[in-house]
Amino acid sequence: MSAPVFTGIGVIAPNGLDREAWWQATLDGKSGLDRISRFDPTDYPVRVAGETVGFDPADHAPARLVRETDAMTRYAFAAANEALADAAIDTDAFSDLEMAVITANSSGGVEFGQRELQKLYSEGPQAVGAYMSIAWFYAATTGQLSIRHGMRGPCGVLCSEQAGGLDVLAQARRVLARGTRLVMSGGTDASLSPYGLTCQLSNGRLSTEPLPERAFLPFDRAAGGYVPGEGGAILMMENREEAAARGLDHPYGELAGYAATFDPRPGSGRPPTLRRAVELALADAGVTPEEVDLVLADGHGVPELDRREAEAITAVLGAGRVPVTVPKTMTGRLYAGGAPLDVAAALLALRDGVIPPTVNVRPDPAHGLDLVVGRPRETELRTVLVLARGYGGFNAAAVIRSL
């Protein structure tokens, strides 16, 4: 299968509300984790999150669309505008059936949903608004983007928690190989309403540490869970020849390989499958382990899950041989938005020849990883491996390569 290229990036992240602001903050090691401000978290065991403080949806979409959407979709409106402009795409130059939208989603529009559930139970069925039908469900973002930008090709929505953000890139590759010329992909999530946070609390993996700089420490001996965040990235993908034909000579990079696996049921006695996902993705890209220059790790921040990820990385790539980084220490885990943001980091790392740092972490040497901590590392990069795991057993790996 021919490798599609990434031609545009749009970002909404807790530590930056557009692509370059986020990237600069990421290189500077500026974290977006802080005490929750959207509601008073005093009575909740988790008080730190990565919120997109200062985001104003009215800057990115007409009031009508803001009214009928949850925050997750409003982030996508903003990131999609930025990605289209970045790729210098004039949608009028494409036929509508040649363009598609394929996004990942995890929790749906849970804040919007909570408000309408409250109306239902405090006032009755007649109080439920008409937009509930189109704002809460997992397909809301793809539908809205498709309508807004007139993209009528093979659209889609995939949900595999954090892994879904890589699964959609592979789906974009499939439809590009079959004749679609342009895909808007990636994902955004926003699950930080009181009910949304409560849902996440039940997984037992969230950090209860109240100090933002101590709350999310993947691969650290003090790792005690992860911090949830909101936002994500929208990525424009095209076939390389097509991009070149419209005068875009320097795409950010290509999706050279991908694979997904699923972990066996707990207690089955069978081994986890992240390692196989890595091996299959490298094989798909035609890349040897020696050629991998950087790993953007899933970095769960839960000791057992960190250990498993480190084992998979070192088993395939060798212990300490390849730099590994977790920029999501500055954003928290963004669910469906997390892996697209990591892919954005991989692409900008390739562009600038610099590895963004992992912040606040003192690497546990037992993991055998060369974790890039504290400050960015300048180096020649060509091939980056991005890993993502979704709660419930989903694993995905993508190989991103410069051209």
Added chain:
Amino acid sequence: MKRAVITGIGVVAPGQPGREAFWEMIVKGRTATRRITLFDPSRFRSRIGAECDFDPEAAGLSYREIRRTDRAGQFALVAAREAIADSGFDPVTGDPGRVGVSIGNGVGNAISMEQEYRTVSDNGRTWLVDPGYMKPHLYSYVMSSSLATEVAWATGAEGPTTVVSSGCCAGIDAVGYAVDLIREGSAEVMVAGATDAPIYPITVACFDTLRASSTSNDDPEHACRPFDRRRNGLVLGEGSAVFVIEELEHARRRGARVYCEVAGYSARANGYHMTGLRPDGREMGEAITAALDEARINPEEIDYANAHGSGTKQNDRHETAAYKRSLGEHAYRVPVSSIKSMVGHSLGSIGSIEIAASALAIDRGVVPPTANYEEPDPECDLDYVPGTAREAELDVVLSVGSGFGGFQSAVVLTSPRRIA
């Protein structure tokens, strides 16, 4: 190119669970629509649903499976196990890494999300909900992806696994996704299908507000009247259909019985409106044409069209126009029927339930009818197979779907007789 065939079918549809109970009901033209029993619907505008007579324990689920899953997950587990048993394929004897899962879904674990919301919010009193009352499986309810997790655990799959969540087209798109993975070689076998269980106050209230559901509350058995002049809206349904879809040579090697080939699939968006459809049938017509092109099949070869036929004024007019646009004169010759008249509209899962009906129609040589069709509508003037099933040798069957978000999908199934 590799080819993908259906070798196992499991169904939990309104009425009694199980593939054969489903088939018997729809060929007899019986309807499962009734006054809602899953909650007290008296305060709602529409009080009708097509419900599954489903007892998870009697259906063979373990105590733990029942405790941790929503009704939607329970349907999927039962349907997946029936499909696996039907196919005779045992995922754990081969390489489980070559077996994947794709489950279509529209509204996730909606019943559990709503029930648990009531608990933590003290029945809607507090915005700052109390996590002290949360259930340990709540995180699995907020994400639809847990539905794929359950099916993968139940079947032993370790290959590519996901939930496809394109609203009411998800039941078709999950099958399309599975076929793509098989054709490209990412998996040899996919356990694919869809599930949804939306009959609960919030979803019923949504369709009330949109005025999209039928208000024939005095006559629930005849409430859903696709293509009929007096149609007044859809009836919500629930349920699941899951398939074992295999690479053709893999199925041949193990001597599997083949129901049909999934020969063509397409998804298109209307780029127009989140809930509206153009009256001219453009977008669905495009989806049908694209699926036929992929299958390399001419419109004239279609022997039966399994309709979306939701029973809303808007859809049935759009869909009729779409058949005329995409099939030309053949639209007037091909039988078109909507099983939603009997099993309602189960949102994200109905596409798979309709694929099950289509695959069984090929297998058994019977076109299921449209129930409750009595008065023709001048805007809907095709052969809708009113009331009574018809025997016919079916080589090519088209099934279509349409949903919120502006999605339209179509799939073409072909008889094993056509596999050279």
Added chain:
Amino acid sequence: MSGITFGDFKAIMSRCAGELDGRELTENDLDTAFTDIGYDSLAVLEIASQIQREYGLQIPDEAIEEMTTPGDVIGYVNRHLTAV
């Protein structure tokens, strides 16, 4: 509650469906179709739902189908509030 004024209606509309892009809704728009003003069918349903909530009315399906302009909505609400 005695009735709904144009001002009340305008406030509900902007709460439900957002301000108009680049212009104010005026009484000259009373007989302009919602679609021409820039509000789609969903926006009309949302407005209807909000009016039901705030005025304690139940608006039947047939009445909604006939609400194609702001004037239709205001007229309907006032006829039915006085009837109560």
